[in-house]
Amino acid sequence: MALPVPVSVLMPPSPTRMRARTAIIASADASFRQRLQQRLTGLRWQIREAETGAQAWAAAETSSPEAVIVDSWLPDLDVVEFLREFRGSFPRVDVLTSEAGGSSDGPRSPYRQELLYALRMCQDTDTAAWNTACDLGDGPAPQVTAETKKPPAIVQPERVLAQAAEEPEAAPRPVLLAPPLATTRREAPAIERLPELIGNASCMLEISRRIRLVAPRSTPVLIEGPTGSGKELVAEALHRLSTRSRKPFIALNCAAIPEALLEAELFGHTRGAFTGAVQGRMGRIEAADGGTLFLDEIGEMPLSLQSKLLRFVECGELQRVGDNETVKVDVRIIAATHRPLAKHAGEGTFRSDLYYRLAVFLIRTPALADHIDDLPLLVNHFLEKLGRTEPVKRIDAGAMSTLKEHAWPGNVRELEHVLERAAILAGDCCEITTYEIDFGLPAN
Numbered sequence: 015m016a017l018p019v020p021v022s023v024l025m026p027p028s029p030t031r032m033r034a035r036t037a038i039i040a041s042a043d044a045s046f047r048q049r050l051q052q053r054l055t056g057l058r059w060q061i062r063e064a065e066t067g068a069q070a071w072a073a074a075e076t077s078s079p080e081a082v083i084v085d086s087w088l089p090d091l092d093v094v095e096f097l098r099e100f101r102g103s104f105p106r107v108d109v110l111t112s113e114a115g116g117s118s119d120g121p122r123s124p125y126r127q128e129l130l131y132a133l134r135m136c137q138d139t140d141t142a143a144w145n146t147a148c149d150l151g152d153g154p155a156p157q158v159t160a161e162t163k164k165p166p167a168i169v170q171p172e173r174v175l176a177q178a179a180e181e182p183e184a185a186p187r188p189v190l191l192a193p194p195l196a197t198t199r200r201e202a203p204a205i206e207r208l209p210e211l212i213g214n215a216s217c218m219l220e221i222s223r224r225i226r227l228v229a230p231r232s233t234p235v236l237i238e239g240p241t242g243s244g245k246e247l248v249a250e251a252l253h254r255l256s257t258r259s260r261k262p263f264i265a266l267n268c269a270a271i272p273e274a275l276l277e278a279e280l281f282g283h284t285r286g287a288f289t290g291a292v293q294g295r296m297g298r299i300e301a302a303d304g305g306t307l308f309l310d311e312i313g314e315m316p317l318s319l320q321s322k323l324l325r326f327v328e329c330g331e332l333q334r335v336g337d338n339e340t341v342k343v344d345v346r347i348i349a350a351t352h353r354p355l356a357k358h359a360g361e362g363t364f365r366s367d368l369y370y371r372l373a374v375f376l377i378r379t380p381a382l383a384d385h386i387d388d389l390p391l392l393v394n395h396f397l398e399k400l401g402r403t404e405p406v407k408r409i410d411a412g413a414m415s416t417l418k419e420h421a422w423p424g425n426v427r428e429l430e431h432v433l434e435r436a437a438i439l440a441g442d443c444c445e446i447t448t449y450e451i452d453f454g455l456p457a458n
């Protein structure tokens with residue numbers, strides 16, 4: 015619906031008036047985004063829609079917005095954390111949010127009243143039942159009272175605009191941003207674990223929280239944890255939740271490739287660069303362009319190669335082996351190790367300058383023994399997974415106790431293998447008992 019009042023009423027004359035103003039709408043609710051987009055486009059705003067926090071972040075990096083409007087729930091991130099991080103990184107952007115913990119202490123654009131007006135006009139009449147009052151960044155979240163539970167009064171656009179122009183702070187404040195869906199979403203726990211990361215122990219929830227926070231950025235991440243504890247799973251989740259998710263995720267296990275070949279594998283090589291190089295080949299770094307490079311067992315990388323990797327991390331450029339030409343590549347690096355890399359860096363067995371560039375953000379995956387209460391959840395998860403290709407099996411209480419008593423030196427991977435072995439040993443029987451639990455220890 016076209017606005018009855020010219021926008022010029024609202025805006026002070028300024029050179030920026032003529033250029034399109036950009037706002038990002040971050041909401042998983044497509045119809046809300048669409049309604050608001052229509053409204054703001056009519057007010058000569060250029061809109062970038064974002065379904066997730068990661069998309070909003072990427073849009074902010076590329077479009078220099080004046081404002082971002084954030085729904086009270088985002089599918090990939092905790093909104094309060096997102097707002098805190100966002101304000102730190104984009105201090106000039108006016109943030110409007112219905113999230114109670116997100117009251118504004120940041121800048122207010124000269125267009126704030128206009129945005130608030132558009133938000134108010136986008137309210138769905140169905141939202142009258144939503145009992146959470148929204149402070150759209152204009153102060154602390156109001157208490158929920160009978161008054162705030164009432165649907166907002168319909169305000170004449172002319173009145174809002176005129177009032178906003180004369181007395182910006184006194185203009186009626188919109189109280190609803192999101193449709194009723196947000197009510198149930200708000201009830202979600204503050205830290206929701208990622209679906210692929212099984213485990214409700216606090217250390218596992220902390221991993222999900224950290225993944226959600228850092229995934230949208232290009233910040234390098236170092237994942238530390240014992241073998242089989244889910245480091246690669248974490249790396250994949252970081253990629254999945256990043257803005258790079260449609261680009262390649264390339265993994266390279268630095269311990270699995272002979273030292274002599276590792277350099278060519280990483281950086282690529284030209285034809286004839288070494289004996290046997292019958293044709294040129296791009297390396298894993300180039301193959302990951304635009305996406306994520308996962309360097310597993312980074313602690314095993316020879317020192318000579320570490321300096322070459324450091325150069326790439328610092329300038330984003332590389333040279334294939336045997337080539338003088340420089341290639342620019344955009345990758346996010348995630349590295350993993352089972353070693354205490356900080357200690358190695360201190361002792362000089364790992365380059366400390368490279369360590370600090372890789373460990374900008376650290377995630378630690380725990381040994382299974384350190385979250386053994388998650389064992390039943392993990393067992394069910396793996397039995398369900400096995401059940402996708404064969405008849406589903408249950409596990410009896412005795413077998414579960416046997417599993418709980420084990421030390422799990424191979425962590426979750428070992429558990430997965432023990433269950434696969436047990437399912438084979440159980441044959442046609444649909445129940446796994448203690449007799450089928452075989453830890454595969456070598457016979458004396």
Ligand SMILES: Nc1ncnc2c1ncn2[C@@H]1O[C@H](COP(=O)(O)OP(=O)(O)OP(=O)(O)O)[C@@H](O)[C@H]1O
Pocket residue numbers: 210211212213239240241242243244245246247248310352379395426427430
């Ligand atoms: N929390 C978890 N929830 C579900 N599956 C898990 C979890 N942790 C690990 N796994 C599974 O265990 C197996 C081993 O995990 P992963 O390869 O990620 O471990 P890793 O720490 O990278 O091992 P390595 O150090 O040997 O490379 C995979 O099949 C993975 O999916």
